[in-house]
Amino acid sequence: MSLDLNGPAAGGLPAAAPGTADVAASRGEPLVRARGLRLRYGAKTALDDVGFEIPKGRVVGLLGHNGAGKTSLMKAMVGLAAHEGELTVLGCAPRRERVRLLESLCYIPDVAVLPRWARVEQLITLMAGLHPRFSAERARSLLRRTSVGLRDKVGTLSKGMVVQVHLALVAAVDARLMVLDEPTLGLDVLSRKAFYEMLIDEWCDGERSVLISTHQVEEVEALLSDVLMLSEGRVVLDIPLADIDERFVALGHDPQAADAVAAAHPLLRYRQQGGPVALFDGAPPPEVERLGQRVRPSLVDLFVALTRRPELDRRG
Numbered sequence: 001m002s003l004d005l006n007g008p009a010a011g012g013l014p015a016a017a018p019g020t021a022d023v024a025a026s027r028g029e030p031l032v033r034a035r036g037l038r039l040r041y042g043a044k045t046a047l048d049d050v051g052f053e054i055p056k057g058r059v060v061g062l063l064g065h066n067g068a069g070k071t072s073l074m075k076a077m078v079g080l081a082a083h084e085g086e087l088t089v090l091g092c093a094p095r096r097e098r099v100r101l102l103e104s105l106c107y108i109p110d111v112a113v114l115p116r117w118a119r120v121e122q123l124i125t126l127m128a129g130l131h132p133r134f135s136a137e138r139a140r141s142l143l144r145r146t147s148v149g150l151r152d153k154v155g156t157l158s159k160g161m162v163v164q165v166h167l168a169l170v171a172a173v174d175a176r177l178m179v180l181d182e183p184t185l186g187l188d189v190l191s192r193k194a195f196y197e198m199l200i201d202e203w204c205d206g207e208r209s210v211l212i213s214t215h216q217v218e219e220v221e222a223l224l225s226d227v228l229m230l231s232e233g234r235v236v237l238d239i240p241l242a243d244i245d246e247r248f249v250a251l252g253h254d255p256q257a258a259d260a261v262a263a264a265h266p267l268l269r270y271r272q273q274g275g276p277v278a279l280f281d282g283a284p285p286p287e288v289e290r291l292g293q294r295v296r297p298s299l300v301d302l303f304v305a306l307t308r309r310p311e312l313d314r315r316g
């Protein structure tokens with residue numbers, strides 16, 4: 001959320017009749033659908049032919065290297081960036097129906113700020129005035145999980161505490177989709193853990209979905225249901241985590257087998273617990289598979305394999 005983004009009234013526009021998202025969800029439609037999505041900044045193409053769906057009840061990790069297009073995608077989804085191609089979020093065209101969309105969508109941008117002069121209680125009052133689906137009671141209850149007091153001024157809080165306040169404010173909106181752009185940037189490991197715990201315990205209910213971008217791939221692996229990976233503005237992986245083992249084969253093998261394994265063109269070769277591992281998209285030929293033993297590929301390994309940039313390869 002940014003305060004102005006989540007308050008339909010904040011833009012000076014009347015609140016539209018609620019229920020767009022509910023109607024879409026009741027029809028069993030995905031909460032987000034993109035097809036052939038393209039986003040350009042002048043001559044720069046930030047998103048190119050992007051397609052994916054987010055059904056209800058998912059926690060989707062949006063992963064990609066710096067400049068891969070994550071923020072651009074999120075901006076398009078919340079109606080902040082013009083795009084070509086098809087994009088439907090909670091049954092709305094984000095750019096045209098932004099006011100209606102923001103009734104059922106929470107967004108924390110990567111540059112989220114809360115006013116330093118405000119006390120937490122004042123922010124709650126402000127949100128209650130701005131957003132028809134905000135529950136002040138719920139915000140206070142969420143904040144009781146934290147060490148933040150209602151009389152505390154934002155300017156006196158640590159970075160981690162400000163992020164907790166932000167999450168409590170957005171999670172108190174009765175929304176269907178939360179879009180979080182690197183929400184834990186700059187937080188220490190304990191604050192990150194507290195943030196994710198509050199998100200999963202207090203917001204995810206099996207119906208709502210979250211799209212969360214982060215560079216902390218290892219850390220979020222356990223909480224994601226799906227991963228959407230971008231590289232150079234294109235989707236390179238869109239898969240439920242549960243299906244990774246089925247699709248990708250990581251083969252731990254003897255160093256003597258390295259040449260034979262390499263000849264089968266793995267996506268990536270790396271070391272795990274001291275031994276060489278080769279990662280394949282799909283099963284390698286049986287004679288190669290016999291040279292090693294399957295090990296579980298981690299999301300980090302997949303990330304490296306699928307988003308390696310040529311200029312990095314040359315240096316490596």
Ligand SMILES: Nc1ncnc2c1ncn2[C@@H]1O[C@H](COP(=O)(O)OP(=O)(O)OP(=O)(O)O)[C@@H](O)[C@H]1O
Nearest residue numbers: 041044045046064065066067068069070071072073
């Ligand atoms: N306002 C803009 N004007 C021109 N180019 C832009 C603008 N915003 C982003 N870009 C470019 O679009 C591409 C995608 O940027 P984007 O911010 O979406 O990436 P990202 O994956 O969020 O990166 P990061 O992880 O570093 O935040 C980059 O090449 C970036 O330089």
